[in-house]
Amino acid sequence: MSPIKLNMNEIPYLPPQRVIEAAQKGLSNLNRYADPEDLELLRKLIADYSKVPIEHVVVSAGSNLLLKEIIHMFSKGRSVIITNPSFFPAIQCVKQYATKLTRIQLVPPGFNLNLDFIINELNESSLVIIDNPDNPTGKILLDKGVVKTIIENKNVLLVVDEAYFEFSGITCADMVKRYPNLAVVRTLDKSFGLAGARVGYLLAGKIFLDAFSTFYASLPQSSLYAAIEALKDHRYVKKNIELTIKERERVSKELEEIGFQVYPSSTNFLLIRTGIPDIGSELKDRDVLILDLSTQWLQGFVRVSIGTPKENDIFLSSIREVLKV
Ligand code: PMP
DSSP: OOOEEOSSOOOSSOOOHHHHHHHHHHHTTTTSOOOHHHHHHHHHHHHHHHTSOGGGEEEESSHHHHHHHHHHHHOTTSEEEEEESOOHHHHHHHHHHOSEEEEEEOOTTTOOOOHHHHHHHTTSOEEEEEESSOTTTOOOOOOHHHHHHHHTSTTEEEEEEOTTHHHHOOOOGGGTTTOTTEEEEEESSSTTSOTTTOOEEEEEOHHHHHHTTTOOOOOOHHHHHHHHHHHHTOHHHHHHHHHHHHHHHHHHHHHHHHTOEEOOOSSSEEEEEOOOTTHHHHHHHTTEEOEEOTTTSOTTEEEEEOOOHHHHHHHHHHHHHHHTO
16 A cells, blocks of 8 residues: 655645646657747746736746745845745755855744844845745745835845645735746646646746746656646636645644644645654554654644545544554
């Protein structure tokens, strides 16, 4: 039996058959690069979906790559400001490249963003990176007013990572046209159920667009065709989200009944304070994978993605087995 994967914030549902068939069609041309016209079509579909003009769209093989590229391009000579916790590979990349790094602590139980603290830091050239909603807390950290307050400082570049935006419904994508110093990073890997395809995109203000003018990230044809087919009719995404949110609320309630502290989430995962140091390995022994945050962040905290109802049931009964309740 393969393990139940609740450790990588994936959607547990396959995309529609037509999307899988499109990916398969791409595989039959394995000797070819993707056609630039198909890449353009994908950009157009992303622009329509995001309600942003096509000139502002940059496509990439996963959004992780875009974040890394941005950090490489803009860390030099700037102070880099990132929340802690935040998307862990971005933190690692920032640690590697930033000459001056400021980490804004999100402190339990509220995980509130200290805006005054950020504003105080903005008197020098800065690159600010914020997940909205945040991974792993699941919390919404920004609204348009806060985004505006930050980007009206001309020497600041703001990157908003909206990997989970479809779950929160909150975005500042429409602001990239007006603000050259704003970029929004998104992905089809999560809510579209395309993690295996690795399709990310940037909705970029002018400063970012200029920097990305020589960036050419072609995609494997299978990924490209799958993404095009998914975006042509993306009604299935809404269903993924509805099912996930319904399950998220059920799992959250049951975990609270067990006695764990569960934090409100605007994503497809939950942050849980269990206080049990080896809960991750106990669950792994039962073929359930979750993410233990003790090495990345804090002891006693885990992050669990929302699976299918059956997977969630197995997760919950495994927890009860570990606790003997
Ligand atoms: N940003 C955040 C906040 C994430 O949680 C993730 C994936 N876990 C990513 C970016 C990267 O997503 P991908 O590279 O699959 O597009």
